[in-house]
Amino acid sequence: MNVQSSNPFERLWALGYHRLCPIVPPNAPLSERSSLARRIKANPKADARGKVPGVKWPDGTWSGLDFVSVESTPADLVSWHGMQAGVGVKTGQGLVLIDADTKNEAHARIIKDEIERRFGSLPVRIGQYPKAGYLVRTDADFTYTRIEFGLRDDKGRLLDRVEILADGRQFVSCGIHPATGQAYRWPDGMPAYADLPYVAGPDLSALLKALTELLPSATAPTTEGGGNEYDQRSLAGDLATVTKAVSALPNTTALFPTRESYRDVGYAIRAALPDNQAAGLELFQQWAAKWDDGEGGNDPDVVAADWHRMKPPYRRGASWLYELAEDHSRGTFSVAERWLEEPGSDTPLFPENLPNAFGNSASLIEATPYGFPDPAKIPKRQWLYDNHYIRKFVSATVAPSGVGKSSLKIVEALAMASGKPLLGAQPTGTYRVWLWNGEDPMDELERRISAAMQHYGLTREDVGDRLFVDSGRNMEIVLASETRDGCRIAEPVAGAVLATIEANRLDVLTLDPFISTHRVSENDNGAIDMVVKKWAKIADAGNASVELVHHVRKLNGGEVTVEDGRGAVSLLAAARSARALSRMSKVDAVRMGLVDVHKRLFHFADDKNNLAPPAPADGGQWFELASVALGNGLTLDAGGMAGPEGADALTAIMSGDSVGVVRRYVLEARTHAVAADDKASTLALVRAGEWRRDPRAGDAWIGVPIAQGLGLDLFEEEAKGRVKSIVAQWIKDGILKEITKNDAQRRPRTFVEVVENSGIQNLEDGLSVFD
Structure with a gap:
């Protein structure tokens, strides 16, 4: 059996990473009093959820965490996992991440090639491709260092950088990237801490120095606490934008009350236009002439003389001018988006299968001409079990409470994991099955699984490492919630589910019951449609079958059909295969002489399957809940032997739990002979x-x-x-x-x-x- 923990914090701890922190999931609700919420309110673009440490409060809201002063403990790992937080790893003390923060694939390739030329292949983490982080160990005293390069934003700031994250910084190892909605990935796996490559601190510094000569408009390396002078090229801007900003900037005594503040504008213009000083002087003259409180105004000759006395190095430049103009021009200064990415290479930097199931929904929508493929070459549908479980699709089973649907799911899971026809249906292979039960505790699931294996004579070797079981009491899976703005899909949860499907190569995911996977109204067709279709996307992206188990509304003993699923009809509409479980009615039990056993009997009463051939009209399958003595009341003596013997031993065995196990039932009426x-x-x-x-x-x-x-x-x-x-x-x-x-x-x-x-x-x- 697979014994790896489902808790990613515990998995990283086992790998030797003991300086961990919880990451606020993207779109998580924030406490109104948190600095995160206040920052977003002041500037919606400052939303750092998905990348910053934080903790979840009992009311479900999050706030930031001073992770620098917090050192993780084993107890934290369980608590943080229960919050469904992402996993952050603190750098420092010899652990650093070379963070290549650029969306330009050509530039990312330059960085990757230089790293590999110097250090060989390093463990790499992918968040938003082609951005990448390279993880290494280094000298304990190495400090944070960066270079900036590339194009500039509307405030004149360079957009791209290479950072070496060290003490006082953290990186997200496991979680969902806020921009893509996809899980962070380690294409070759995240190695144990002890197995990380070692790169000396001077060699890391030399890497950044070399990259400044390879990347466009790159600044000199800046080391935290190193007292570096401002890089002069980083202060430059383009002529058109600088002209627009200075023209929109008022020149009032209130804003520039001293000669020093007036000269600051001149210094910034000189720094912003290092290659066009004549245009810079003209701009400075025009701006100085607008002064609204001068006796005789600013003398152009004095302005020119001041200009020529301004010498580098400068402390402020284009970005400072842009900020002033935006703050004080009353909306007349704004910069259109001018920073376009260069075309990337057709060959990915990090060969891997990166599914786009949770990509940007605003991507281009284009009609695709039909290619008329050869029918013989179209792949067959991949049925896994009983014309119900099928790869890349959602299926559903609806049933009343207590009929035996959860026990049926367990036996079907064991059948698929073992490849054995336990209920008469032969699985098409042996499959890796994840059984998630949102209602029962783990020990109850263990009783049911053990009883089923005992009844069918299955051993651990029969199942191998192909069965995965989790309880919603220990690990919730809440894919969607109702918010003030309507139904919202929890993309971090979706990404985490997909990530574990891929990591464990799962073929089947059974979610029992469906209602435990969301917090939306069952009667809201639109919301249920969103939830089910998200599960369908997960099934498609993970190449797995997703089975949803659903309750039915009260029927007063009537026959169950798939249309009787509780709430909205969207679940049935979205499922490619749906079936209903129904108890034997009292009328049928009387007619067939089965009154004494009919409460244990149920059958597939009605189904909807728009992919498989129609079932025969008389092909109904009947099942029985049989009682199996688990034997867990048997005690052992000090020597590990069962005892006592004889009737006392039998009493001890019978004092254990009896557990219902589903088995196939051959329906035959009992005869009533008449002499x-x-x-x-x-x-x-x-x-x-x-x-x-x-x-x-x-x-x-x-x-x-x-x-x-x-x-x-x-x-x-x-x-x-x-x-x-x-x-x-x-x-x-x-x-x-x-x-x-x-x-x-x-x-x-x-x-x-x-x-x-x-x-x-x-x-x-x-x-x-x-x-």
Whole structure:
């Protein structure tokens, strides 16, 4: 069995990473008092959820965490996992991440090639491709260092950088990237801490120095706490944007009350236009002439003289001018998006299968011409089990509470994991199955699985490492919630589910019940449609079958159909295969003589399958919940031997749990033999009167003389059902016949009479009333 923990914090701890922190999931609700919420309110673009450490409060909201001063403990790992937080790893103390933060694939390739030329292949983490992080160990005293390069944003700041994250920084190892909605990935796996490559600190610094000569507009390396001067090229801007910003910038005493503040603008213009000083002087002259409070104004000659005395190095430049103009131009200054990515290579930097199931929904939508493929080359549908479980699709099973659906799911999971036809249906192979139960605790699931394996004679070797089991009490899977703005899909949860499907190569995911996987109204078709279709996307991206188990509404004992699923109909509409479980009705139980066992019997009552061929009309499958003694009441003596012996040992065994296990049931009616003498005397009573076919005829019903002749009490439901069956069988066998004639009120009615000479004398051995 797979013993790897489902808790990613515990998995990283086992790998030797002991400086961990919880990461706020993307779109997580924030406490209104948190600094994260206040920052987003002030600037919606400052949403750092998905990348910053934080903790979840009992009301479900999150706030930030001072992770620098917090060192993780084993107890934290369980708590943080319960919050469904992402996993952050603190750098420092010899652990660093070379963070290549660029979306330009050509630039990312330059960085990757230089790293590999110097250090060989390093463990790499992918968040938003082609951005990448390279993990290494280094000297304990190495400090954070970065370079910036590439294009500039609308404030003149360089967009891209290579950072070496060290003490005081963290990186997300496991979680969902806020921009892509996909899980962070380690294409070659995240190695144990002890197995990380070592790169000396000076070699890391030399890497950044080399990259400044390979990347466009790169700044000199900046080391935290190193007192570096401002890189002059980083202060530059383009002429058109600088001109627009300076033209929009007011020149008032309130904003620039001193000569020093006036000269600061001049310094910034010079730094912003290092290659066009004539245009810079003209801009400075125009701006100085707008001063609204000067006696005689700013003398152009004085302005020119001030300009020529301004010498580098400068401390502020284009970005400072842009910020001033945006803050004080009353909306007249804004910069359109000008930073376009260069075309990337067709060959990915990090060869891997990166599914796009949770990609940007705003991507281009284009109609695709049909290619008319050869039908013989179209892949077959990949059925896994019983024309119900199928790869890349959602299937559903609906049933009333207590019928045995969870026990059925367990046996089906064991059948698929072992490849054995436990319920008569042969799996198409052996499959890796994840059984998630949102209602029962883990120990109850263990009882049910153990009882099923015991009943079917399965061993651990039969199942191998192909069965995965989790309880919702220990690990919730809540894919969607109702918010003030409607249904919201929890992309971190979706990404985490997909990640574990891929990591464990799962073929089947059973979610029991469906209602435990969301927090939306069951009667909201739109919301349920979103949830089910998200599960379908997960099934498609993970190449797995996703089975949703759903309750039905109250039916007052009626036959269940797939349309009886509780709430909205969107689940049924989105599922490619749906089936209903229904108990045997009391009427059928009486008719078939199964009253004493009918409460344990259920069958597939109705199904919807728009991919498989129609099932035969008489192909209903019946199942029984059989009681299995688990044997967990048996005690062991000090030597590990079972005891006591004899009757006491049996008592000890029987004091354990009895667990219901689903097994196939061959439906056969129990026969009611009628002796020849009883039949003869009963038919004599029938001949003595005039009897109606309809049971509602009261004392005139044909069942009255038959019950009298056989000594049955029609006030007992089982006896009445038996009499009805005998009447139907005797009519079928030609012992009785139906005739239509008028009653006393001259209304046509159906009566029953004995068929004379029907050959009933040879019945000494008794006759079944059923075929």
